[in-house]
Amino acid sequence: MIEYFLQKPPGGALPAFITGAGIEAVRRFHRSVPGYEPTPLISLESLAKDLGVAKVLVKDESRRFGLNAFKGLGGIYAVAAAAARRAGLDAEVSLPDLLAPRVRDRIAGMTFVTATDGNHGRGVAWAARMIGCNAAVYMPKGASRFRFDAIREFGAAVEILDMNYDDAVRYAYEKAEENGWTPVQDTAWEGYEDIPNAITLGYMTMADEAFSQIAEQGLPQATHVFLQAGVGSMAGGVLGYMVSRFGEGHPKAVIMEAAAAACIYESMLKGDGKPHAVKGGLDTIMAGLACGEANAVTFGILRDHASAFLSCDDETARMGMRLLAWPKGKDAAVVSGESGAVGAGAIELIMKEKNYEELRTGLGLGEDSTVLIFSTEGDTDPESYQKIIKEEKS
Ligand SMILES: Cc1ncc(COP(=O)(O)O)c(C=O)c1O
Structure with missing residues (x-):
C-alpha cells in the first residue's frame, strides 16, 4: 500500500555546491578509484509491457565496487x-x-x-x-x-x-x-554541511552513469525517475543532478519512503516548507530508509523539484524484490534488497491498482513513459532476502 502527495513542483535555485564543474570533478575522482566501473543499466522489456509503459530501466547498484550497494x-x-x-x-x-x-x-x-x-x-x-x-x-x-x-x-x-x-x-x-x-x-544539519554535501555530490556519479548509458544504449530518455529516500541525500543528489543537467525539462521525480520513517512525505503534507522529524522505532524492513530526520540541505531540492512523495509499506518492497528476482519473459533477474526494490514494487502498484489512478494520471504515467529506478542494494541481508523472495504474497 502506498499513500501519496502529488504536486506541481514549484522550482527554485539549487544549493550553490551543485555545479556542472562540481559534477565533473566527482566523475574524475571516481574514475581514479581502483575497481571503479559503471554499474549495469538494464531494460526490463517484459515488465514494461506488463505494466503498460514504454520502458522500465533498472540501475543495478549491487555491482558497485564489490560493496553490494551504491553508498x-x-x-x-x-x-x-x-x-x-x-x-x-x-x-x-x-x-x-x-x-x-x-x-x-x-x-x-x-x-x-x-x-x-x-x-x-x-x-x-x-x-x-x-x-x-x-x-x-x-x-x-x-x-x-x-x-x-x-x-x-x-x-x-x-x-x-x-x-x-x-x-x-x-x-x-x-x-x-x-x-x-x-x-x-550522510545527513546535513545547520553547521554540518560540507561532508554531507560531498556525499550528495558523490551519488551524482550514479545518475551521470545512468543518463550516459541511456544515450549510449539508444534508449528513450527517462520521463519518470523513482528515488527512494532515507535522509534524502541520494534522492536529492540524483534530482539535483537532473535539474542541473536538464533544467526545467528534467524527468519527473517520485520520492519514496518507508511508511514507518516517512519524514519527507510527512513534511510535505504539513506544507510549511520545512523538514519535520518522525520519531519512534522507525520499524521497517527497508533498513536503509529507516531515518526519521531528513537531510536539511537535500530536503529543499526534493521540496522544490519533485512531483510526488510516496509513503510505502513493507509489502511494497517485498513485492519489488520478488518482481526483480523472478522476472517476466526474457528479462534479466536483478538481486535487489529491501531498500533497493521499493521502486519496482511502487511502479507495479501504481500501474496496476485502481486506487492509484489519480497518482498515475497526475504523474502522466502511461504507454509513452520510460521509468528509471535505482536498485540501490543487492542482498545485503542474504537470509532475509532469500526468505522474502521465496514467500508467497501475504
Ligand atoms: C540501499 C539504500 N538505498 C537507499 C538509501 C537512502 O539513501 P539516503 O539516506 O541518502 O536517502 C540507503 C541509505 O542508507 C540505502 O542503504
Missing part, C-alpha cells in the same frame, strides 16, 4: 575530501594522490566515524581502509548481523547501540568531538 560512491568521495583537507592538498584530489607516501603519513592517524543502518558504514569503512585510515561505525538497535559483519570485514570498529538511527547519528557525532575523529555523516 560507497558518497563515502569514498567525502572521506577523500576530508583527508585531502587534513593533508593540506587541493580539494580536487585523485585517489592515487592520497596514496603518495608523504600524504599517507599525514593522514594515517585519521579515524572516520559514522552512524549507519549498514550500507553507508560499509562504504566509509572500505574508503578509510583504502587510504590507510581507521573507521568507527555505530549501528542502531535491530541492525542486521550480516550488515555488521560486512562492515567489520574492512577492519572498522563496529558497535550496535540501543537507540534508533537518528539518535545513533547524534551519538556518533559526540564520539567524534570527544576523540578528535572526523564525522562522515
Whole structure:
C-alpha cells in the first residue's frame, strides 16, 4: 500500500555546491578509484509491457565496487575530501594522490566515524581502509548481523547501540568531538554541511552513469525517475543532478519512503516548507530508509523539484524484490534488497491498482513513459532476502 502527495513542483535555485564543474570533478575522482566501473543499466522489456509503459530501466547498484550497494560512491568521495583537507592538498584530489607516501603519513592517524543502518558504514569503512585510515561505525538497535559483519570485514570498529538511527547519528557525532575523529555523516544539519554535501555530490556519479548509458544504449530518455529516500541525500543528489543537467525539462521525480520513517512525505503534507522529524522505532524492513530526520540541505531540492512523495509499506518492497528476482519473459533477474526494490514494487502498484489512478494520471504515467529506478542494494541481508523472495504474497 502506498499513500501519496502529488504536486506541481514549484522550482527554485539549487544549493550553490551543485555545479556542472562540481559534477565533473566527482566523475574524475571516481574514475581514479581502483575497481571503479559503471554499474549495469538494464531494460526490463517484459515488465514494461506488463505494466503498460514504454520502458522500465533498472540501475543495478549491487555491482558497485564489490560493496553490494551504491553508498560507497558518497563515502569514498567525502572521506577523500576530508583527508585531502587534513593533508593540506587541493580539494580536487585523485585517489592515487592520497596514496603518495608523504600524504599517507599525514593522514594515517585519521579515524572516520559514522552512524549507519549498514550500507553507508560499509562504504566509509572500505574508503578509510583504502587510504590507510581507521573507521568507527555505530549501528542502531535491530541492525542486521550480516550488515555488521560486512562492515567489520574492512577492519572498522563496529558497535550496535540501543537507540534508533537518528539518535545513533547524534551519538556518533559526540564520539567524534570527544576523540578528535572526523564525522562522515550522510545527513546535513545547520553547521554540518560540507561532508554531507560531498556525499550528495558523490551519488551524482550514479545518475551521470545512468543518463550516459541511456544515450549510449539508444534508449528513450527517462520521463519518470523513482528515488527512494532515507535522509534524502541520494534522492536529492540524483534530482539535483537532473535539474542541473536538464533544467526545467528534467524527468519527473517520485520520492519514496518507508511508511514507518516517512519524514519527507510527512513534511510535505504539513506544507510549511520545512523538514519535520518522525520519531519512534522507525520499524521497517527497508533498513536503509529507516531515518526519521531528513537531510536539511537535500530536503529543499526534493521540496522544490519533485512531483510526488510516496509513503510505502513493507509489502511494497517485498513485492519489488520478488518482481526483480523472478522476472517476466526474457528479462534479466536483478538481486535487489529491501531498500533497493521499493521502486519496482511502487511502479507495479501504481500501474496496476485502481486506487492509484489519480497518482498515475497526475504523474502522466502511461504507454509513452520510460521509468528509471535505482536498485540501490543487492542482498545485503542474504537470509532475509532469500526468505522474502521465496514467500508467497501475504
Ligand atoms: C540501499 C539504500 N538505498 C537507499 C538509501 C537512502 O539513501 P539516503 O539516506 O541518502 O536517502 C540507503 C541509505 O542508507 C540505502 O542503504
